[in-house]
Amino acid sequence: MTMRRLTTCSLLYGASVLLAASAVLAQEHGYTPADIENGSRLYQSSCAGCHGPTGDMVPGIDLMRGQFRRGSTDTEIIRIIQTGIPGTTMPPSSFSDTQAGTIVAYLRSLAPASGRAGAGGDVPRSDIVKGKALFDGKADCAACHRVNGNGPRVAPDLSDIGAIRQAKELHEKLLDPNALVRPGNLFLEAVTKNGETITGRVLNQDTFSIQLLDSHERLRSLSRSALRDYRFVKSSPMPSYRDKLSAEEMNDLVAYLVSLKGLRP
């Protein structure tokens, strides 16, 4: 019996201030690939039961994006792994300093600023500027996507895409838009009993209704009983950039996307 209820199952969970310190700044130790691999095993066997395989199953906590509430340094996080958090369901463990350190190494390796998520800090500023120009101009991404409060809501908001996607994934997505459609970015085509066809991004659904944002950015709540037919659109409305951008342009665009880390406190 695993994961019956997760009401308060919480590593690093509490009321203290969110310390979204850069994972790079917070990293005090050097890690080897073997550390990360060992940490991955320990995480999956001992932590994922409550925190989930991707570290975000406890509300307000996202371990793999470096969002911790109770500490930011490696030493602090190692101590929390070892001693638990009294008054919560985060239990103490008998991990040694080395073992707990490998779990931290694993989490750090997945944090967006660590390099795994993209070229990050190594990319020349000029490439990012060129990428933004492509985003707004030639590639015309801004016709559908919103960034930091500007642009339409028809396609997913990309304000923090660099924090949740790796450069490799973004490349792949630009070449093949049907790859890697995240839950929450699904499009639905519905035909009402009046014959109206509505296409939009699904915001929520339940047994009796569907809420979506239609192609005119209108929030629509559709009663299922008023629909003649509806289907999830398998293919993404986004065009492929395979033949539209050069390899260099593609790199610049990805550099810009990777630089979008979201508006965080």
Next chain:
Amino acid sequence: MYSPPFSPLARVCCGRVNRGLAILGDTLFMGTIDGHLIAIDAKNGKPIWDVALSKPELGYSLTMAPLIVKDKVIMGPAGGEYGIRGFIAAFDAKTGREAWRFNTVPAPGDPGHETWPASSNAWEHGGGSIWVTGSYDPELNLMYFGTGNPGPDWNADPRPGDNLYTDSVVALNPDTGRLAWHYQFTPHDEFDYDSTQVPVLADLAWQGRTRKVMLWANRNGFWYVLDRSNGQFLQGKPFVRVNWAEGIDEKGKPKRVLNASPEGTLVYPNNQGATNWYSPSYSPRTGLFYIPSWMDTYSTYTKGPVEYKEGNQYVGRFPTMTVPALRTGPGAINTRTPQEGWGAIQAFDPKTAELKWQFKMTDVTDSGVLTTASDLVFAGGREGHFFALDARTGAQLWTGSVGGQVSAGPMSYAVAGRQYVAIAAGSALFVYALRQ
């Protein structure tokens, strides 16, 4: 108000929950998350006795509501994710003295131990938790408990064999704790298919004669009819999409075709199962068995390294799932496609195994089902609706918005001749009655 202290040593997998109290005369009984069984004076809230069942630092916790049979309080521990060795124990209701203990993983020399490796101590950490209260048949003087997964959950290499009595139902004499019979739903489980469901006892006309049966919708995707007097397997059919076994053979053993693998194995139903602790229901009026069902869910099980270490989780690698165990945080946004899983209340005829009707929901449900003598079926789901269906057709008759997830069982009671239906949703209790 009585609030027992909570040991910081407790290890609790899967939620800090309490599934209820029991009462005998003026005494209440409760289990605690750190492994204590406590008797409380119902009149003044003062503790009468307090027994520690086992060590909380090793993962033993009590989440189930105790079962009272005659003068005994029956209890067993959760904790299969920490390498516990499960048991069911009986305590004298007056004194708290332990009367007997039945180990769900037999020791060397005991019947059933041959289903564990002889060359290791795997049985000592073999799991077999007790998460959910069993059922009692006073006429047969037998009680029935479902047992949890074997340990470790997702890498079975340390425990070759069928691993009795995990993922089973055990029929025990409540006076002695003696095992009358057992039936194992999932031998050598690698998919976390705990048999922690509520045993439903019914008397059915079965092939020309009345039989005392047990109806059991299992997490592994099959629903079963067993003879509850002797454990005889009568029928086992899938009620959701299942790919780990190609049916059940005549003796009641699943014809298994899939195992966890280092490269990952995609298995239907998912790790949370086709159903779980949410109470199913049988109506003697309609003769139908009603199951809250998780449809078309799947997990990928990747075999990872595992090592027992006191107080740590002993599970292997966590499987992936498209449907989360429970919604986390507010919002309850659902943007899944039907291929990733959906929910249903299903009605089956045990005599023919026929699906009579299916009430489809976009999201899965953790709600129990209540049937009434007026041929209604009450249930709810994660979407914040509580509803009444026609027990014979599944037609939706009424829906109420409760603004939170329904992950409890509905109940009905009468006061001064007026009938009420109650349901807990989110952190509120809703009670309904007909207008007068």
